Amino acid sequence: MRPLVSGPLKVVFLVLASLCAWYSGYLLAELIPDAPLSSAAYSIHSIGERPVLKAPVPKRQKCDHWTPCPSDTYAYRLLSGGGINKYAKICFEDDLLMGEKLGNVARGINIAIVNYVTGNVTATQRFDMYEGDNSGPMIKFIQSAPPKSLLFMVTYDDGSTRLNNDAKNAIEELGSKEIRNMKFRSSWVFLAAKGFELPSEIQREKINHSDTKNNRYSGWPAEIQIEGCIPKEPS
DSSP: OOOOOOHHHHHHHHHHHHHHHHHHHHHHHHHSOOOOHHHHHHHHHHTTSOOOOOOOOOOOOGGGOSSOOOTTEEEEEEEOOOSTTOOOEEEETTEEEESTTTTOOOSEEEEEEEETTTOOEEEEEEEOSSSSOOHHHHHHHHHTSOSSEEEEEEEESOSSTTOOHHHHHHHHTTTOSSGGGOOTTOEEEEEEEESSOOOTTSOOEEEEOOOTTTOSBTTBOOOOEEEEEEEOOOO
16 A cells, blocks of 8 residues: 655645645736736637738828929929819919919919929919900010929810910910810810920820810819929029
């Protein structure tokens, strides 16, 4: 027969077992981070589920471009009017030069002049081409732009009815290819350089005519836009 373990030895074994159990519990508590029971239950429940990947929110670019312009260029975006409640906009370097928020756009041809060297706005003006004789004042405004100027032009509503031949010539001299194709309520945007040449790859002009069968709005063609990056003058 096996000898029976004496009483004192049993006590020692019990004490050692208690110490081991206590130390194991202590280590487990240190290794597992504090978390409420509900979080732990959720973690167990979510095991095996596919992780949800969230794409970062894209950073907003100047003039709402999809991609940023290089630091040595100017960002621009021209948007024509489209429909009675869709006003034209001219954005340059993320500054709204003309638009509904500023209250400085109106029916006709809207023009902003910017100093190409400094990037500062020189002047903005709107010219009604449906009523009144505003072709003359528009010609003077265009001619007032000093050399090394950028001229941005956008239409809202009608920009052709009272646009005379002299005004067309003045815009054509700036490089427009579409000004003589303007019709009633044509959507038109145009970027011009005075006293210097823009790179050939820059988008400069776009036009969209009113068509009763294809108009997006009742009696109005869809708005059109051009945007891009204009290289700054080398320092």
